Amino acid sequence: MSNDQLNGKLPEHPEPYWRTSVEFPTFPSLQEDIDVDVIVVGAGITGITSAYLLASVGLKVAMIEADKVLNGTTGNTTAKITAQHDLIYDEFIHNMGRNTARLYYEANMEALEFIKETVEKNGIDCDFTSVDAYIYSVSDKYAEKIKKEAEAYQRLQIRGGLVDSMPFDIDVKNVLVMKDQAQFHVTKYLVHLIDLFQKSGGQIFEDTVAVNIETGERPVVLTREEKRISAKHVLICTHFPFYEGTGLYSTRMYADRSYALAVKSQKKFPPGIFISADEPTRSLRSIMDNGEELVLIVGENHKTGQSPVETMDHYRALEMFGEEVLGLKEITNRWSAQDLVTLDKLPYIGEITSGNPNILIATGFRKWGMSNGTAAALLFRDMVTGKENKFEKLYTPSRFYAHPSLKNFLVQNANVVGQLIKGKLDSPNTKPEDLAKGEGAVITLDGHRKGAYRDDDGKVHIVDTTCTHIGCEVEWNNGDKTWDCPCHGSRFKFTGEVIEGPAEKPLQKYDYTMMDNLTSEDSGY
Incomplete structure (x- = not known):
């Protein structure tokens, strides 16, 4: 083969x-x-x-x-x-x-x-x-x-x-x-x-x-x-x-x-x-x-x-x-x-x-x-x-x-600061309508950084990409269809619910259709 x-x-x-x-x-x-x-x-x-x-x-x-x-x-x-x-x-x-x-x-x-x-x-x-x-x-x-x-x-x-x-x-x-x-x-x-x-x-x-x-x-x-x-x-x-x-x-x-x-x-x-x-x-x-x-x-x-x-x-x-x-x-x-x-x-x-x-x-x-x-x-x-x-x-x-402890504490927390800044500076060009079924990405919507996933039925799920732990920006994991935080490893379903901590609250969810404006949904907290 x-x-x-x-x-x-x-x-x-x-x-x-x-x-x-x-x-x-x-x-x-x-x-x-x-x-x-x-x-x-x-x-x-x-x-x-x-x-x-x-x-x-x-x-x-x-x-x-x-x-x-x-x-x-x-x-x-x-x-x-x-x-x-x-x-x-x-x-x-x-x-x-x-x-x-x-x-x-x-x-x-x-x-x-x-x-x-x-x-x-x-x-x-x-x-x-x-x-x-x-x-x-x-x-x-x-x-x-x-x-x-x-x-x-x-x-x-x-x-x-x-x-x-x-x-x-x-x-x-x-x-x-x-x-x-x-x-x-x-x-x-x-x-x-x-x-x-x-x-x-x-x-x-x-x-x-x-x-x-x-x-x-x-x-x-x-x-x-x-x-x-x-x-x-x-x-x-x-x-x-x-x-x-x-x-x-x-x-x-x-x-x-x-x-x-x-x-x-x-x-x-x-x-x-x-x-x-x-x-x-x-x-x-x-x-x-x-x-x-x-x-x-x-x-x-x-x-x-x-x-x-x-x-x-x-x-x-x-x-x-x-x-x-x-x-x-x-x-x-x-x-x-x-x-x-x-x-x-x-x-x-x-x-x-x-x-x-x-x-x-x-x-x-x-x-x-x-x-x-x-x-x-x-x-x-x-x-x-x-x-x-x-x-x-x-x-x-x-x-x-x-x-090991002092050295690694400084290295790891410097990495967290770097990831926090990097995420805030990211300005993606992808739009929700660009996504195929089963595809997710960080997008820009009305000038704001959001996360989007189009499910197998064609529905688009929009979430805020700001992790609810300390505010780092999550990234899309296309292998597992999850949102992953680069700072402390919190992970979320494409619909925003927490999979792994330290985050305790879900990502903010939004209602989205191709014809309507973006509106915030109750995220459960």
Whole structure:
């Protein structure tokens, strides 16, 4: 198949494989005030695992989800369970010290072992497979970086090291393996944990949006529908924290997007999980789907709202890579994911701010949520039940490592200012009548910057492009048909509703017809 023939094989609409291959339970929205021991906000891997663990020790636990369970970042993962998180250990040793770097490895390996033991103990059919993890370079620059990472493995006594080759038709310069890692079918695993959680008396509410917290000895989570949930402990397991307290998390993280394809390949996939050290990143793993092998091809990351090309071009780049390396017979799914990166690349897990032991937060997993999310749940269990945990100081959100944190704080927030100014100076020439069905763009209407999308029925949807978080100008994402903010990663549907925070309010919507003037609609706030 030539590159010319590749065009058009991409599925028309994004849909993550993990959500199309499992039947999900459904739950009602919260209809009344409730009182529990623990309220878990967010039904991804961190929230579900935390809820399962705490209900298992006899606590009264409720979990709420703004959308549907497993419809967020966890449902868009690669589902690798590994402590090999790109080239990170040499950097951690230099910035934070050997002991901290070793603790990070141990925390993620303990999370892997917990998942393995949970699968075996409960007989969960989720395709859990032990594999080795490989990181490779195709350039001399990254070959040297991999060599330094291998030295860090030795210092930290990580099982693995440099190997001579990789079982792919890729001309590599260097390869580093981490032994005894794993992969699984994440939604099969978590749907089973949901069932176990309910059997322990746990409650789950979907379409229930948390908007604020009243702090105190028994904090109260407030919902958009004005329901109140009081608890001894609140666990904020949303992707971006819906409540920041005084933690200023939007200034201490940035959002990064990446893209994924699930494909049927002509070549058999070798055992292992693989990722490139070079940019643009290429990540690979296999899936067994009803006895047929699929391969996940992931990569093309960039800051949210700051893609240098149209977002569909990222999918096409992965498609071409897959054809060159594996030969493609079919692309079954495409989707994208968003991840949050902290100032020092360690997740923030623990007290939301110092002195708030009953409001805990987990965020900033930097694309490695299967292990870090599980590690967060294990830490939460111990913090809630008063048990000592050696990883509490490692992950605490109040930590500060001067070299990476100060430098990255200045860089990231300078970027935000730059994006804020850039968006205000943009003067597009596109008009609503220029748009074809299924096409969106930033337009100029009556001298004002707006966003427009023409749906498949021909209706034009107009929104204000000013993000409701701090006022940056959103950009059109043609791959996912969303409005994405380049400052802090907020994302909105083409109709203006919030998909991902930190924005809490929708974009202002307008009524538009070809014959009528533009008029503001009620945007719901």
